[in-house]
Amino acid sequence: MQNYEWASVDDAPVRELFPGISLRSLWTNGVASAHVLRMDPGSCWEGIDVHDPGPEEVYVVDGVFNDGIRDYPAGSFIHAPAGSSHVPQSEKGCTLFLFYPEG
Template identity: 65%
Template sequence: MHPEILDQEGYTSASVDEAPVRELFPGVRLRPLWRGASGAHANVLEMDAGASWPRRDVHEPGPEEVYVLAGTFNDGARDYPAGTFLHAPAGSWHVPATATGCTLFLFYPEG
């Protein structure tokens, strides 16, 4: 073990189980994990079976990166099973939904 790793400025960790939960829409919950000084941030999004976004999810001002941790995610056009990575460039949009329920890791590299 290298305790000096933990002394590096900015080196942080977060537990999904301990992250605060915010319900965005019925059956859709966000758990913020990290926010950087430049505005970049990471979250876990949990969607219950049958849940969907009520409108387009537009990626502004920057891109969104998604990794499907569990279940099957649908972007309004196709299904993506666990293990799938998606990159949505700034200005793009989708309508998130899931028939089975899913858990996503979301990363926003720009603020």
Template identity: 70%
Template sequence: MLEMDAGARWPRPDVHEPGPEEVYVVSGVFHDGARDHPAGTFLHAPAGTWHLPGTETGCTLFLFYPAG
């Protein structure tokens, strides 16, 4: 579980290595650098992709890394 405060931003791209990342937005609104994802959204980021995580409102995320 990851809780992000309102206005939080990653300082650089979050690259998914060595494997994919899966995210479930438990509450709030998560922004991946391109679009907003409200509570209830499931995201799958394949290995080698990246995003710029942030949130204007704050959010709680459940993160899962299938590759460990």
């Protein structure tokens, strides 16, 4: 039998990060973590999101995500290396799966 860990997005507690931007934490092992981020239409991250100490992996589940420079439609994968930064926003709204392999 596998020692799988699993979580349902619907059961994960919701934490509002900024107006119109909410996070549901799905899993962590103390270092790496996985989350679902929902951005309402017209929402924008307050300040600059800096990827430290490690990279951020983003999969756009639905809607259109914008990193402050370009749009990424549903189905897009983004690797943001450690030390990179962006200003997350969404004109139309979106749902993102986020993975932080190094915290």
